[in-house]
Amino acid sequence: MYIKSLECKNFRNYDSLCATFDPGTNVFYGDNAQGKTNILEGMYLCGTTKSHRGNKDKEMIRFGEEEAHIRMVLHRKNADHKIDMHLRQNKTKGVAIDGLPIRKASELFGIVNFVFFSPEDLNIIKNGPAERRKFVDSEMCQLNKLYMSELSSYNKVLAQRNKLLKDMAFSPALAATLSVWDEQLISYGKNLIRQREVFIRQLNTISGEIHSQLTGGKEEIQILYEPDTSADSFEENLAANREKDLRYKMSSVGPHRDDICVLVNGIDIRKYGSQGQQRSAALSLKLSEIRMIRTIVKTTPVLLLDDVLSELDSNRQRYLLNSIKDIQTFITCTGMDDLLENDFPIDRIFRVVNGTICSEASGMDSDREKQNE
Numbered sequence: 289m290y291i292k293s294l295e296c297k298n299f300r301n302y303d304s305l306c307a308t309f310d311p312g313t314n315v316f317y318g319d320n321a322q323g324k325t326n327i328l329e330g331m332y333l334c335g336t337t338k339s340h341r342g343n344k345d346k347e348m349i350r351f352g353e354e355e356a357h358i359r360m361v362l363h364r365k366n367a368d369h370k371i372d373m374h375l376r377q378n379k380t381k382g383v384a385i386d387g388l389p390i391r392k393a394s395e396l397f398g399i400v401n402f403v404f405f406s407p408e409d410l411n412i413i414k415n416g417p418a419e420r421r422k423f424v425d426s427e428m429c430q431l432n433k434l435y436m437s438e439l440s441s442y443n444k445v446l447a448q449r450n451k452l453l454k455d456m457a458f459s460p461a462l463a464a465t466l467s468v469w470d471e472q473l474i475s476y477g478k479n480l481i482r483q484r485e486v487f488i489r490q491l492n493t494i495s496g497e498i499h500s501q502l503t504g505g506k507e508e509i510q511i512l513y514e515p516d517t518s519a520d521s522f523e524e525n526l527a528a529n530r531e532k533d534l535r536y537k538m539s540s541v542g543p544h545r546d547d548i549c550v551l552v553n554g555i556d557i558r559k560y561g562s563q564g565q566q567r568s569a570a571l572s573l574k575l576s577e578i579r580m581i582r583t584i585v586k587t588t589p590v591l592l593l594d595d596v597l598s599e600l601d602s603n604r605q606r607y608l609l610n611s612i613k614d615i616q617t618f619i620t621c622t623g624m625d626d627l628l629e630n631d632f633p634i635d636r637i638f639r640v641v642n643g644t645i646c647s648e649a650s651g652m653d654s655d656r657e658k659q660n661e
Contacts, residue, residue, distance in 0.1 A: 289364040289400065289587055290616040291331060297357040298350040299375070300326035301643040309618075311363075312635035315627065316620045322640045324620035328404070328592045331618070334360040334371045335400040335590075336426075337383060337393040345375045362400055364587075369399060394440070397433040401589035403577045407599045412573060413558055413566045417547035424548065427577050428487050431584050435483050442476035446544055449473055453537045470526060473542060478519040480543045488513040488548065494579045499552075499572040502607050507552050507565070509572055516545035564601075571604060575611055591617040597626040606630055 296305040301323045316324045329348070332340050339348060349356040358373040374382035383390050385399065412423045429436040449469040456462045492511050499509040517525045525541045532540050550557055550569050557565045581589045591612055597605055598621070609632045621627070627634060637648040 289362065289590070291400075291590055291618075292361045292363055292368065293359075294327065294330055294334075294361075295357075295359040296327075296330050298353040299330055299356040299358055300348060300350065302326065303350065303643065305330075305643075305645065307638065307645055307647070309616075310635035311616050313617045313619065313633060314636045314638065315624070315634055316618070316638045316640050316645070317622065317624055318640035319622060323643045323645075324640045325406075325594050327640070327645070328594055328618055328620060330358050331360060331590070332402050332404055332592060334358055334373050335396065335402050336429075337373075337381065337396065340404045340406070345381050346377050349375055349377060364399070371396070371399065394433055394436050397430075397436060398585070398587075401430050401581050401585060401587060402592060403574060403581070403589045404592045404594070405571075405574045405596050406594035407596060409570045409574060409596075410566055410599075413550055413561070413569055417545070420548045421544075421546055423573070424484060424487065424546075427580070428483065430589075431487075431580060432483065435480070438476050438479050438483075442473070442480055442543070445469055445472045445476060446539055446542065450538050453533055453539070456534065457537065466530075473539070474523045474526060477522050477542050481515055481517075481519040481522070481546075484515070484543070484546065485513060490580060490584075491573075491576055494583075495572045495576040498575050498579070499568065502568055502572055502575075502604065507568070508554075509569060510551040510554075512549040512551065514547040514549055516543065516547075517541055567600065568604065571600070571608065575608070578611075578615065588615055591615050593617060593619045595620050595622070597621060602629075 290311040291309055293308045294305065295307075296302045299305070305327070307327075316327060318324060329339055329341065332338075333348070354377050356375040358375075360371045360373075362369050362371070370384075370386050372382075372384040372387075374384075376382075383393075383396070385395065390396070411419045425439060429439065449466070452462060452466060452469060456466075488511055495509055495511060499507060522542065526539075529541050550573075552561055552565050552569060555561060557569055561569070578589055578591065581587065597608075597619070600608065605626060609627075609630050613633070619627070624637075638645045639648055
């Protein structure tokens with residue numbers, strides 16, 4: 289599977305963009321703040337309906353415009369597929385697959401899989417639990433359509449329960465309906481917890497192997513699942529905390545408060561690890577995503593690398609580049625030095641300048657031209 293082309297209209301700093309890509313490695317280079325990351329964001333948005341930055345739809349529309357359009361064409365299982373995305377200022381986004389509108393993001397499941405790697409991924413290790421839950425959920429949603437559906441349902445029930453807790457301050461009679469939301473929260477929540485337990489076990493096995501290779505056998509990584517409550521205890525704990533929930537007007541128990549802990553040689557690297565250890569751990573987690581998609585979904589993802597080579601030392605750069613040679617990859621960078629020094633094969637090069645891109649011939653392109661003469 290690979291991305292064939294991307295077209296954008298009034299998206300971010302692009303008035304109009306039309307680019308065709310190579311099934312191998314595509315590099316976007318140029319100065320900072322020219323629009324390189326926006327190209328990767330447009331692809332990721334088409335494949336997931338969400339921005340990796342967490343931005344709202346209206347924030348991605350070009351300044352002064354009312355709407356934006358993105359079209360991505362991909363090749364999968366001997367056929368081309370077209371995903372159209374329509375962003376509007378004050379309405380929900382519109383999405384169509386091969387010209388047919390879809391109503392739920394889950395309908396995109398299996399069309400395309402992305403692994404997005406950026407310098408901000410260090411936050412998976414360094415920041416609070418919300419960042420790590422986001423990593424777990426985003427990966428699991430690509431691996432399991434059922435998880436995606438149950439996570440969406442859980443979040444909707446959670447929002448309704450929290451709203452009810454607030455409304456009960458003004459209408460105490462609403463308390464009679466709280467048990468209805470509790471039952472749904474428990475049902476969806478138990479499933480999420482059990483599926484996360486399985487995922488973390490799988491992640492541990494794969495990341496352990498990758499991290500050992502990345503560090504030359506010097507470090508052992510371990511991912512620990514830290515659920516806020518076990519599946520079996522969820523109902524009991526939710527009931528025990530009802531008075532607290534009523535007092536603070538929010539749900540204090542459930543998988544929305546889960547966390548994971550990353551240990552390297554038995555040490556919690558969020559608290560005590562060096563920046564080098566944190567970078568290696570983040571890289572191992574991202575490379576594990578690729579392996580898990582291949583193993584579980586039986587497909588090869590598209591890799592989006594947003595200015596990450598400059599953040600890695602030469603050993604990590606070589607390991608990363610050697611790991612992705614058989615994957616369609618999109619790389620953004622300010623210069624080509626890191627790629628050239630590692631003798632990494634490049635299939636297509638684009639120079640990005642202030643919301644415009646220009647295709648340049650790579651070494652491989654030049655060889656192909658000579659062969660065709």
